Structure formats: structure tokens, C-alpha cells
């Protein structure tokens with residue numbers, strides 16, 4: 001369906017990075033969605049990489065996987081969690097992708113021999129992509145990564161300026177997120193950085209209509225007026241975004257700051273009245289829950305908690321829906337030894353996904369502990385692979401059992417690299433080994449058939465088939481299936497001959513899945529298996 005009246009809301013950032021533009025964009029989109037509109041959202045990353053899939057978590061935090069198998073920026077995860085809808089590959093693009101498509105077109109002769117330049121060719125490609133993402137929606141919120149003034153951002157700001165020129169004020173709105181720092185020695189909030197960053201925007205022909213001022217303290221009326229005057233926006237268009245207790249509180253705070261009034265006025269819309277009742281209730285349960293549960297999170301990137309963003313958010317969603325605070329006990333798997341007392345007073349143990357051999361033995365110890373002490377357990381991706389290895393080593397007695405990821409020549413590849421698999425479209429995919437990082441990932445959404453009466457099926461409300469997202473290279477080896485089953489390991493999820501989930505017969509709740517359930521969890525729609533894991537852990541405490 002084509003909707004020729006899509007309105008575009010551009011969100012830029014000034015002063016410095018990490019101001020929460022992603023949460024700001026998600027919150028605005030949420031308020032519009034709850035006002036009854038069809039809303040979509042786009043993140044533009046001005047870096048040259050084609051996608052974050054091969055970037056180190058140190059550089060980038062989590063790689064979020066969309067249902068159609070794209071490795072995207074972690075902000076896409078926030079968008080899905082706030083908007084309660086699945087986005088696609090097209091909802092995130094990078095400068096690398098823009099240049100690649102322009103260069104490919106040039107090679108195909110599509111520019112008829114013209115000299116290819118940033119203006120118009122790169123900028124036209126950017127505008128074309130933005131418009132195609134907006135098609136069919138009433139609103140497209142466009143978050144521009146980076147900070148105004150960055151060299152990489154210039155073509156995008158030009159595209160924004162041109163879109164406003166072409167589509168008019170009623171269809172293009174510019175919101176600028178800045179920082180109003182508090183200077184302790186002077187005991188004052190400072191507006192100068194905001195003024196400078198708006199000046200920078202205006203120098204290139206963009207006058208933002210709304211300023212979102214991030215601040216650790218409330219702003220007085222006078223200060224808001226000062227920002228309005230110096231940045232040339234209406235008095236009601238300076239929205240203060242004070243640090244919030246939960247990111248999910250931000251849409252409610254924006255509503256209180258009345259951000260929808262200047263949005264509606266600038267876009268010539270009647271007053272907007274979002275229904276945030278259900279959202280409000282969930283946020284109350286996040287902020288002041290009545291129960292609490294302690295989950296041991298055994299990972300190896302603990303200094304990089306951002307790389308587990310979707311999973312920690314999924315635990316918050318489960319907690320909000322169960323009226324419980326999920327306390328995470330971060331456990332560095334490299335420090336775990338067989339006599340670690342840290343596992344003793346946990347209500348549940350969680351092993352997230354991961355790559356490489358480092359920290360694996362500690363995770364296996366934690367799995368053994370959960371299995372032997374009847375502690376509710378959830379293993380995700382690598383967590384499932386290691387659960388099979390733990391079972392093979394300690395129940396089947398095959399001490400050499402491992403994954404070919406850690407030992408490519410092993411005689412006991414309980415987890416192995418398969419040559420081919422059937423993809424989401426039912427096509428046979430051959431794993432190529434041409435990538436410098438070795439092999440093709442199984443990415444995106446796959447169907448999984450659940451075993452009748454399994455814990456997993458119960459968690460998914462007795463559904464026969466579910467769809468969840470994947471991001472991994474290795475698989476459980478079916479060669480060992482009957483050996484494992486004979487000793488009480490249950491295969492509770494399968495798809496096209498692949499083992500997608502396991503559980504244990506002699507344990508109250510031990511479930512491990514090859515997919516990443518955290519990618520589909522939303523505040524208003526928590527992921528069923530993560531919700532059930534927290535519920536089971538609550539029973540224990």
C-alpha cells in the first residue's frame with residue numbers, strides 16, 4: 001500500500017553521543033502509535049561498515065537480528081521493544097550501504113556516464129531509501145546516528161534539508177536532542193552547548209522545531225525560555241528529558257512535558273491523545289514491584305553489558321509482567337571454579353549466547369550446578385550447545401565431548417558445523433567458508449516444532465510451532481541424539497532435522513534453546529520462554 005502523506009520526524013543529536021537518541025526516537029514513535037497512527041522507524045548509521053555484524057562488541061554493543069535475518073544496530077531492538085512490532089533489514093542502513101548501491105549503479109551504467117558526486121547522487125540515494133522505508137506509514141521517525149558536526153553526517157543533514165524543501169513543513173519535522181550539563185562548582189545548568197549545536201544545524205540550513213534537552217536536573221521555566229529564545233523555537237517546544245528510572249518511563253515523561261502539542265502543531269494535525277494506560281501500569285511494576293528474584297547471568301562480556309541488551313531488557317519485560325524485580329547477579333564465567341559459592345543463593349541460572357572458547361569451562365560448571373541442584377535454568381544459543389556438552393561429559397561420561405568451534409579436530413563433535421541447511425524460504429543453503437570470520441551464520445527467523453507436552457510447549461501456551469530468531473554457525477549434532485535421549489535429555493524443539501531446543505527429564509525446569517528468544521521480547525509482549533523461566537525462578541525463592 002502506498003501512502004503519499006507519510007510524515008517524517010528527524011531526530012538529530014548534538015553536543016555529545018550517548019544522549020539517548022534511540023530512546024527519544026522510540027518514545028516519540030510510541031506516543032504516536034498509541035495515538036492511533038501507523039508508525040515506522042529508521043536508524044541511519046553514518047559509519048562506512050556495511051552492517052555491525054562483523055564489528056566487535058567493544059565497538060558496537062549488541063548486534064540485533066531482525067526477523068528477516070539482518071544484523072543491525074542495537075537501537076532497532078529498542079524500537080521493536082517500544083513499538084511492539086517487528087522491523088526489517090531496511091529499517092537500519094549505513095553509509096557503507098549507500099555508497100555500495102551508488103557504486104553498483106554506476107558500474108551498471110545507470111548514471112549514464114555522469115560524474116558521481118555526494119550532491120546529488122549520494123544524497124538522492126539517501127532520500128530514496130528514507131522515503132521507501134516510510135511508504136505505507138503515517139509517520140516515519142528517522143534517527144540519525146552520530147552528532148551534528150560529524151563529517152560523516154553531512155550528506156544526511158543535506159538529505160533532511162532537501163526533504164523539508166520538497167515535502168514542506170507539514171510533512172517534515174526536525175527534533176534536536178542536546179545535553180544541558182550541570183556544572184557542580186557553579187551549581188548551574190548550562191545552555192551554551194545547546195545553543196552551539198543548534199547554530200551548527202542552522203549553518204547548514206536546518207532549524208529544529210523542537211529541542212529535547214537531556215539533563216540530570218529539572219530545568220526552570222526561565223532556562224527553558226532562554227533555550228527557546230536562543231534556539232528560535234516556541235516556548236512549549238523545549239522538552240526536558242530528565243534522567244529516568246526506567247527507559248520505558250521516557251514516553252510518559254515526554255507526554256507530561258507535552259511534546260505532542262508542538263509535534264501536532266508543526267505538522268498541522270489536530271491534538272493527539274495517546275492511550276498509555278497499559279504502558280503506565282507496566283512501568284509502575286518496573287519501578288516499584290512487589291516481589292524480587294535473583295538470576296545468575298553467566299557471561300564473559302561483563303564489562304560490556306550493552307552486548308546483552310536485548311536479554312537484559314527481556315528480563316525486565318518478564319519482571320514487569322510478573323510484578324517482580326529481576327535482580328541480575330553478573331557472574332564472570334572466567335572466574336567460575338567448581339567450588340564457587342556464588343551459585344549458591346540464586347533463584348535461576350541463565351547462560352546467554354556467545355562466541356569463542358574463552359569462558360566456556362566456567363559456563364559448563366554453572367550448567368552442571370543448575371542440573372544437579374534442580375535450579376531453574378535457561379540456556380540460549382551457546383548456552384544450549386554447552387548444555388549438551390555438559391550432559392555428554394557428566395551424564396554420558398564422554399569427557400572429550402566438545403564443539404568443533406573450540407576444537408576443529410575433535411573426535412566427539414557434539415556440536416558441529418553442518419555443510420548445508422534449509423533457510424527461511426525453504427531453500428538449501430550451503431555454508432561457504434569464504435568469510436574471513438569463517439562460515440555463514442544461520443540468521444533470522446526460523447520455525448521450530450515443539451514437542452507435545454514439553455516444558456517449552458507449555459511455556460509457549462501449547463502452540464505446536466513457534467518462530468524465533470537465530471544467529472549462530474554451529475548446530476547440535478544429530479549423530480548423538482539417541483545416546484543423549486536414552487539418558488534423559490529431551491529434544492523439545494526441531495526444525496528441518498535441526499535440534500532447536502532441549503530439556504531434562506529429571507529436573508523441575510531446565511530448558512535450553514538454539515534460538516535467541518530475547519530478540520522478540522517486548523514490554524507489552526514478553527517472550528514466553530523467558531517469562532516462564534522467570535516465573536519458575538520466582539517459585540524457587
Ligand code: GLN
Nearest residue numbers: 353354381382472473474
Ligand atoms: N558460537 C556459537 C555458534 O556460532 C553460538 C553463537 C551464539 O550463541 N549466538 O554457533
